[in-house]
Amino acid sequence: MRWSLDQLEILVACAERGSFSSAARHLGRAQSAVSTAIAHLEADLDCPLFDRSGRLPRLTQAGEALLHEARAVIRQCQRLDARARAIAQGEEARLVLAIDEALVEMPPVDETLEALARHYPALQLTLLYGAQGDIAGWVEDRTADLGILLRQQGQGPVLEGIGIAHLQQALVVARDHPLAALASPTVGDLAAHRQLMIASRGEDDRQAPLTAQFWRLNSFYSMAELATRGLGWALVPRHIAHYPPFRDDLVELAGEALGTPPVIEVETVSRRDADRGPIARWLRHTLGERFRDRRWR
Known part of the structure; x- marks a missing residue:
């Protein structure tokens, strides 16, 4: 291969400018320099790229086909230059992002992506x-650079x-x-039936159940699914309910005796000893803005 990027740019210019x-x-x-570059x-x-028999040169059939390839090569070179500049400026070349399955199909997350x-x-x-416990684990063992999850206890000392x-x-x-x-159900009424609970990572940090009958699951979606089947009551993020x-198979329990269900925090996690590049910082900031804009409470 002896052709150059400069020659391809001249080919594209001749085709687009008409002469x-x-x-x-x-x-x-x-x-003369342009004509020589095309000839080379x-x-x-x-193969001939231009038919020069008329007043103005016209692309041959081979020229039409290779023009598309030339444009593709030029675009790829432009992407390479842009990526090299970004890396030189400190931007991450690659990023592994772990997302709690409970946040799948949430507009703030999808809009941020x-x-x-x-x-x-x-x-x-x-x-x-992955499930809630997977996210923190993947960040902790460096499988992922950044995690987005619903807050849980027992994340360990290496995570922030x-x-x-x-x-x-x-x-x-x-x-x-x-x-x-x-x-108007009461806490005592709840205690008479099976509770479906989210499973946290550490045995010592698990929330105490309200009843002796309880199942722990590592997925809010699984909790909601089992609740629809009548297997127990569950506290889940409202968007999952x-x-x-x-939504057609579940009803919300409410009553003065139960009070207002607590909110659950969405957070990002990363290792304390990991470098935080500009893209990871941008992700955190933008996610927060998207959630605030939509008032997800």
Whole structure:
């Protein structure tokens, strides 16, 4: 291969400007230099690119086909230059982001990923979705650089969590569950039935159940699914209670004796000893803004 990027740029200019002279003026070069570059490119590629029999040169069939390839090569070179500049300025070349499955299909998260693609097109991004306990574990063992999850206890000394939003929770049961028939259920009523609880990472940091009958799960979506089947009552983020597969089969329990369900915090986690690049910092900031804009409470 003896052709150069400069020759490809001249080919594109000639094709877009319609003549060698117009391309020369656009590139700030002598027409003879442009003509010579095209002739050398044709020799290097071993095929004619322009038909010069008319008043103005016209792309041959081979020239039309290779013009598309030339543009693709130029675009790739532009991406390489942009990526090299970004890396030189300290931006991460790649990022592994772990996201709690409870935050899947949430507009603030999806909108942030869309903005990330626009602002940092050269970034190589890997997305890992997992249950709540998986996220902190992946960040801790360096499988992921940054995690987004619903806050839990027992993250360990190497992780740092930064809160970015609060989500309202809902106390739910299946429509045909005995608790659903009570006008004003009490804590004592809840204690008479199975509780479905989220499982935290550490044995010592688990929240105490309200009843002797309880199951622990590592997924809020699984909790909601089992609740629809009448297997117990559960405290889940409200957006999960309203998720289309569940919302018609669940009812929220409410009453003065139960009070207002607590909120749950959304946070990002990273290792304390890890470098925080500008893209990771941008992600944290933008996620917080998106949640605040939509008032996810």
